[in-house]
Amino acid sequence: MTDNFSDKKPSRRQFLAGAAALGAGSSAAGSLSASGDDPLITEVQEWAQITGDGVDATPYGLPIEFEKDVVRRNVSWLTADTISSINFSPIHALDGTITPQGCAFERHHSGAIELRKEDYRLMINGLVDQELVFTYEDLERFPREQHVYFCECAANTGMEWAGAQLNGVQFTHGMIHNMEYIGVPLRTLLNEAGLNAAGDLKGKWIFVEGADASSNGRSIPLEKALDDVLVAFKANGEALRKEHGYPVRLVVPGWEGNMWVKWLRRVEVMDKPVESREETSKYTDTLADGISRKWTWAMDAKSVVTSPSPQSPITHGKGPLVISGLAWSGRGAVKRVDVSIDGGKNWHEARLVQPGAKMALTRFYFDVEWNGMELFLQSRAHDETGYVQPTKEELREVRGLNTIYHNNCIQTWWIKSNGEVENVEIS
């Protein structure tokens, strides 16, 4: 079966994924009796006779063992160690829009810490009328809101600037997750402290920092803080996971993930930005002439086909094929997604499962009849501000090759006639 794949040795994962699916298909076909009956149907199966697990076999359930490859993965050569590092959500194997917490990407600067709710404190200080300290319990007593938002690391797809590099949508686009948050608007807490001391609120800032050793401080315009920033303590219905900032993280809708400070411990209202390490030496974008953009907070509109993709090859042969993908914009709602199967020669409007929601992932489908020919799959997102996802060439023309962050280019997957998929760049 490996021979069916390309000249380059496929990864073990791809091979197994393909093998499992092909195996299932061929055994079903191959094991039909002379009468054409499927023994899975005509013979009484073990699971239809004996009993299964009782309740409480797993008080907190994990995915069934058959899904054990749907996990976060790390690119070990990317960072010096796993403490200050990042991994990737397995978006090639997920569907819908909500990312389960257990496989939502992690990014730590000094590791994921264990902070008990009882030990949690949030300080509001600086240009406020009363500098306050809240406990976790205090936070739960303010009126709450519920919102679904994507969180994308500014470096998502960053390894692809110079060329097609990583063979899997998990690695090219997996620094993203999308969760339903419960929390208190930051404006409620700022108002509790009182902003009269800040005077004219225009042009003022907040500085936010975490309780971990990195403290990961970021400056955010007060205008954004008073708009839609959320102090969140629940995600997808349950407490935040340790790796996502338990018990409290900041949610900064549409803006780069680095600003979503985990283990949030302090919010300071200020006259000017702090210009911390994370907003000067990192998360700034160097252009071809050596000048760098700073404060590039918004994540531009972006989309990608999640399946088929290198980790999710076509194993069912010709016929109906579901092309499935994700689209999002940090500037508002996704309005439309176009899909091309011929490398951008012709485009077709994809089907959005639901109308796009502001700063949240949108699932799109494009259902085709695959004739077994090679395809060059692309997708192109449009958001409500009129922004259209650019090609990599268009981005490079403006930004050059040295930028790391904010790569929202159109991705190309080369679908080969055997169903294998590869990350490529095309003319």
Add this chain to the structure above:
Amino acid sequence: MLKSRDLFMISFASVFGVLLAATYLADRFITQLPEDAKIVPIDLDLDFKLVAEAYASVVAPRDGKFGLGRFATKNELAAWDKDISPDGTGLPVGSGDAIDGEEIFSERCAFCHGDFAEGLDNWPELAGGLDTLADEDPVKTVGSYWPYLSTTWDYVKRSMPFGYAQSLTDDEVYATVAYILYSNDLIDEDFVLSNESFFDVEMPNANGFIIDDRKISESHFWNKKVCMTDCKNDVKITMRAAVLDVTPEDEEF
């Protein structure tokens, strides 16, 4: 009889207490429910005070305050409010030079950053790279890239050394920062870095940044007429990820 009187008095006192508390709470917390208070569309809440007012309708007074939390103490503020701004706000009194800094650096920083701040393995290099920002592979260090010295002081004080953050005294931070500057040839060996001499140091890339200009420089990505059919003639592969072959492989599955 005595007992029941006691009980009566106690219950009277409790009821009175509750009523007193209720009256107080009513004064303090309960305001009239405005007719349109119930529904506040999230998208429309441009003025947070209006929203707070709406929230306040049931449980809080009209200024939107809930009476939660407590005042931060001076010591608490001093313990956490340590950020340093580019204009020097927050910088404590203290000093240190590169000679002292070298010792601290080799003991507590060189394990990752190298003896000369050149960076080991994938750990950040802190020195060198001057005039490389427009090159194919720019080397971004404190000397070549960081626009403000305050950032270095702030980061070393709050977040370093990696694995033992916030362990350096203020003087040690001045000395360590001095050593990093010295490694970048930005100060002489005997330069004493202090809160007073802080702004004698010139950061080479201080003017190397512009504020996000995407809405102007990339305005052509907005409202462009997209082509839907016959958009190009030829599609050729120009680069393949499989050729580079740097994708991690799973061994455990």
